[in-house]
Each structure stands twice: as C-alpha cells, then as structure tokens.
Amino acid sequence: MRSRDDIGRALVDAIRKHEMLPIGDLCAIAGRSPLTVWRILKPIGYYTSFNYNARFYTLLDIPRFDRDGLWFCRDVGFSSHGSLTRTLVALVEASPMGMTPNEVTALLRVRVQNQLFHLFANV
Numbered sequence: 520m521r522s523r524d525d526i527g528r529a530l531v532d533a534i535r536k537h538e539m540l541p542i543g544d545l546c547a548i549a550g551r552s553p554l555t556v557w558r559i560l561k562p563i564g565y566y567t568s569f570n571y572n573a574r575f576y577t578l579l580d581i582p583r584f585d586r587d588g589l590w591f592c593r594d595v596g597f598s599s600h601g602s603l604t605r606t607l608v609a610l611v612e613a614s615p616m617g618m619t620p621n622e623v624t625a626l627l628r629v630r631v632q633n634q635l636f637h638l639f640a641n642v
Contacts, residue, residue: 526551527559531578539568539577539592569603570596570629587613587626596628603627604634 521529526549533548534540545556566582567573575595582590587610588599598606610626611618623631 521550523559527563530556530560531563534565534576534578535581538581539575539595539597541571541574542576543574545576566597566599566601568595569598569601569606569627570594573602589627591628594628603629603631604638607631607634607638 529548530545533545542553542556545560546553549556549559551559560576564579565576566579568575575592575597577592577597582592582597582599584590584597584599588606590597590599598609600606600609606627607623610623618626620632620635623635
C-alpha cells in the first residue's frame with residue numbers, strides 16, 4: 520500500500536504535468552475517493568475551478584492570474600477569489616460602476632444569472 524506522502528507526490532506530479540486535472544483523474548491516480556484526495560491535497564494547497572462544478576484542480580503556484588484574478592486553462596476557469604460566488608462579489612465590488620450580468624458572463628465565460636439572483640435575494 521502506498522503511503523499518503525507517495526500519493527501526494529504522484530498527485531502533484533500529475534497536476535504539474537497537465538496544469539490541471541479533474542477530480543476523477545486524481546482519484547484514479549491516487550486509487551482513493553474524492554474525499555481522500557481532497558484531504559491529501561488540502562495541506563499542499565490547490566484551487567478548484569469556478570466552472571464545471573469545481574471538478575478541476577490545480578496547484579497554488581500554477582495559475583497566472585490576470586488583473587481580475589482569473590486564469591483559464593483551455594476552457595476551465597480558476598479564480599484567485601475561490602468560488603464563482605466569491606469571484607462575482609469581488610469583480611462587482613472592484614468595478615467603479617458595477618457590472619451587468621452580460622459583462623460578467625463575458626468575462627467569466629459562464630452564465631451567472633442564477634448566482635447573481637441568489638446574491639441579490641440574500642442582501
């Protein structure tokens with residue numbers, strides 16, 4: 520049986536090779552469940568994608584975030600702010616005049632109307 524450190528190294532090596540990987544691939548590499556993979560990666564440090572239901576993982580030092588705190592690897596988006604909801608809040612708060620749903624959708628390359636509605640409803 521491989522040690523936790525060996526699995527962690529294998530996961531890090533695989534992510535570095537591909538820049539980001541889906542949780543299913545990471546589970547296959549580790550031979551463990553998603554929860555166990557998460558526990559192994561947590562002390563190492565990672566970002567999850569804000570699109571694709573946070574299915575993709577990358578390491579903290581891989582993304583090259585733009586001025587909005589966004590990084591896209593192919594069509595998978597990562598944010599220095601974390602989740603899609605936190606990213607929406609950060610983008611709108613940083614904008615001097617706010618942003619329309621269409622502007623945010625274009626920037627994030629993902630539909631945001633539902634998240635914006637929930638944010639507005641909880642104000």
